[in-house]
Amino acid sequence: MVKRTSFEGDACPIARSLEAIGDWWSLLIIREALFGLRRFGEFQSKLGMAKNILAARLRALVDHGILETAPASDGSAYSEYLLTPKGRGTFPILVALRQWSEAFDDHPEEIATILVDREKGRPVRKLELRAEDGRLLAPDDTALKPRRSSKMVGRSRSG
Amino acid sequence: MVKRTSFEGDACPIARSLEAIGDWWSLLIIREALFGLRRFGEFQSKLGMAKNILAARLRALVDHGILETAPASDGSAYSEYLLTPKGRGTFPILVALRQWSEAFDDHPEEIATILVDREKGRPVRKLELRAEDGRLLAPDDTALKPRRSSKMVGRSRSG
DNA sequence: CTCCAGTGGTTTCATAATGAAACTAAGTTG
DNA sequence: CAACTTAGTTTCATTATGAAACCACTGGAG
Helix, strand or coil: CCCCCCCCCCCCHHHHHHHHHCCCCHHHHHHHHHHCCCCHHHHHHHHCCCHHHHHHHHHHHHHCCCEEEEECCCCCCCEEEEECHHHHCCHHHHHHHHHHHHHHCCCHHHCCEEEEECCCCCECCCCCCECCCCCECCHHHEEEEECCCCCCECCCCCC | CCCCCCCCCCCCHHHHHHHHHCCCCHHHHHHHHHHCCCCHHHHHHHHCCCHHHHHHHHHHHHHCCCEEEEECCCCCCCEEEEECHHHHCCHHHHHHHHHHHHHHCCCHHHCCEEEEECCCCCECCCCCCECCCCCECCHHHEEEEECCCCCCECCCCCC
8 A cells, every 4th residue: 555644543642633633734724713714715815725725624624523514604605614612622732832833943033923811911821731639740750551451651761 | 836835934833833743743753752762763663654754754853953863872873863852842732632632532432541640640631721810711712912012913703 | 687706616737745665784793 | 794683765656735727606786
C-alpha cells in the first residue's frame, strides 16, 4: 500500500485527534467557526483557500461530527456550517496552540491578537495541567496508565 | 504558484503553530520524545513511519528549534534527538488533543491509556481556561484584542 | 417570467508531499 | 577485516494540494 497513513483505530488518543483535525486547514476552519463564521463563502474569503480544498475539509469535518449543516439563519435557501459540541470542544486545543506560539515563537511581535477575558478585557491565564488535588503537573510529573489495568507504564527520562 | 500554503509570517498564532507542528507526524514524534525516545531507530520502529519521512520531519523539527541533536548518551558515535524547552512546551497541546479524544471520540473504549499524575497514579484534571481572576472561560467568554491597541474585536454568536 | 449577478460548489490539470523499497555509508562487533 | 546495525538518501509510484475554469442553483431587478 502507498496510501496516506491513517490513524483511525489507533490506540493513541493523540493520533485519534490528529485523524480528525490534524491537517493544515481543519483547525483554522474551526477557529473561524468559533469566531462566528458559518457560510462557505465566508470561510473561503477569510482563509483564502482553494474552494475545492475547503469543500473537502468541510465535508470531512461534518463526517467527523465537528460541524453540522443547517438551513441558513438569514432565511435564504443556502445552508451554513455550525459547530457541534464536539467542534466547540476543540477550544482548549486552539488555546494551547495559541499560547505555545505566544511563549515560544521566534517573532512574537508579529502575532496580531491577544486572547482576553471578554468581561474584563484582560489576557487569559495560561492553560495548566493539574492533578486531582490541584498540584501543577509538568510532563515528567505524569505517566500513562493502561485503561483498565493498574500496571503503570512509566514515562522515562526526557528531562 | 502551486506551492503548498505556508503560514509563516501569518499574524494568527494558531496558524504559526501549525506551520511548525501542524502536520501528521510532528506531534507524534514529539509525544514519543516526551515519552523518552531519542534515537532515529526508536522513532522509526515505534511510529512505523517511512524513514525518509521521519528524516525530513526530524530535520524540520530541529530547524524549528523543537528538537536538538546531541551526541548519544550511550557513548556511541551516533547522535540523538532531544526536546528543547520549546519542544517540551507543546505538552499542553498534546494534553488538549488527548482530552478532546477522551471526551468526544466515537469509540473511547479503543483508547489504550490514561494520563495520570505520576505521584498518586490518579487521572489528571481536564485543562481549563481561566481569566486572570480565576473565572472559568468558555469560548464565548473570550474575545480577541489587537496586540497594542485597546480596540476590541468582538467574538460574535457561534453558540 | 427573464435576465443576471452571487453563492456554493465540482472538474481539470499541474505540482508537491507521502510512502515503500532499494540503496548507501558510516559505526560497531566478532 | 567481514558481517551486521544505524541512520540515513534515492528512486519511483501514488495521493493530496492548489489554481483556475466551469457549472448549477438562488435571489433580486425589471
